[in-house]
Amino acid sequence: MKFHEDIIFKNEGQTYGQELIEIMKIEGKIIEVHQTEYSIIDPKMYKPDLVFELEDRIIILEFQSSYIDVADKRRFRFYSALFDNIKNKSKKPIEVHVLSTVESEKTKCYKVNPESRFPIYIHSLKNYEGKEFLNNMKIKIKDNQELNKKELLLIGLLCFMKTNRTIDDNILDSAEIITNIPNLNYEIGQFVKGIILMLCDKFVKDELTSKRISNMVGGNMKIVEDYAKRYAKRYAKEEVKKVKEEKDKELKESKKNVVINLDNEGYSENDIARLADVSLEFVKQTLSA
Numbered sequence: 001m002k003f004h005e006d007i008i009f010k011n012e013g014q015t016y017g018q019e020l021i022e023i024m025k026i027e028g029k030i031i032e033v034h035q036t037e038y039s040i041i042d043p044k045m046y047k048p049d050l051v052f053e054l055e056d057r058i059i060i061l062e063f064q065s066s067y068i069d070v071a072d073k074r075r076f077r078f079y080s081a082l083f084d085n086i087k088n089k090s091k092k093p094i095e096v097h098v099l100s101t102v103e104s105e106k107t108k109c110y111k112v113n114p115e116s117r118f119p120i121y122i123h124s125l126k127n128y129e130g131k132e133f134l135n136n137m138k139i140k141i142k143d144n145q146e147l148n149k150k151e152l153l154l155i156g157l158l159c160f161m162k163t164n165r166t167i168d169d170n171i172l173d174s175a176e177i178i179t180n181i182p183n184l185n186y187e188i189g190q191f192v193k194g195i196i197l198m199l200c201d202k203f204v205k206d207e208l209t210s211k212r213i214s215n216m217v218g219g220n221m222k223i224v225e226d227y228a229k230r231y232a233k234r235y236a237k238e239e240v241k242k243v244k245e246e247k248d249k250e251l252k253e254s255k256k257n258v259v260i261n262l263d264n265e266g267y268s269e270n271d272i273a274r275l276a277d278v279s280l281e282f283v284k285q286t287l288s289a
Contacts, residue, residue, distance in 0.1 A: 016191040017052055019149050024123045028054035034087055048079045058094040065101045065203050073110035077118050097121045101160050130163030141181055152188055156195035167203045175216045193217040
């Protein structure tokens with residue numbers, strides 16, 4: 001499955017990404033969601049999961065299903081350095097945060113050199129009982145109770161909760177329950193489905209399960225493609241309107257009458273032509289009439 005979730009996260013991430021980082025107890029307000037694919041001389045593509053710019057710092061957010069080792073630490077440090085070089089025009093400090101399916105809350109450090117250490121902040125949702133949470137959501141849906149934003153986002157993050165089921169099964173459960181919610185708000189629904197698709201792409205190894213999840217929440221990517229088209233059309237209309245308003249303003253300014261007091265001495269024919277924005281020949285004909 002190939003999925004470029006930037007389409008969703010770039011447009012909805014500032015609203016619902018805020019809820020996401022609050023679930024992880026990361027403090028701060030998101031002001032921008034950045035593209036996550038960067039390439040330099042090496043044609044290999046480097047892709048952190050999510051990059052949020054807060055008011056005071058940059059957060060690189062990674063989803064991880066294994067214990068963080070030295071290779072991961074180097075990779076995270078490289079993401080930070082690469083983003084700093086290409087995108088971080090504000091020169092804000094950059095932090096790497098990891099939402100892990102296996103590790104508890106802690107901070108690990110990568111020793112860059114004898115005097116410099118690069119911290120990696122690990123978050124866990126193991127305080128949530130996955131089976132209990134899933135059952136509660138099913139009951140609420142059956143009783144036509146409205147789910148709040150936090151509950152909807154947690155549905156997408158079910159695989160990070162405490163559970164005896166496999167990651168594949170939990171992501172499949174997330175896909176099934178999000179598609180069974182009646183009258184699901186389109187925007188946050190797209191954001192949660194985007195998380196599920198990304199986690200499926202990252203963690204689900206079984207091809208049939210991956211395809212089933214993708215078809216369920218992505219409609220063979222039709223939902224994502226339709227969303228992108230609608231957003232592009234809306235953005236294009238806004239741009240056209242903006243250009244039209246600017247042209248109307250310019251036209252209005254150009255139609256203002258130019259008044260030149262010919263009683264004042266010192267105006268040459270060339271001065272009048274320049275000020276009135278007309279030809280010199282026209283000025284000569286007018287003055288001689």
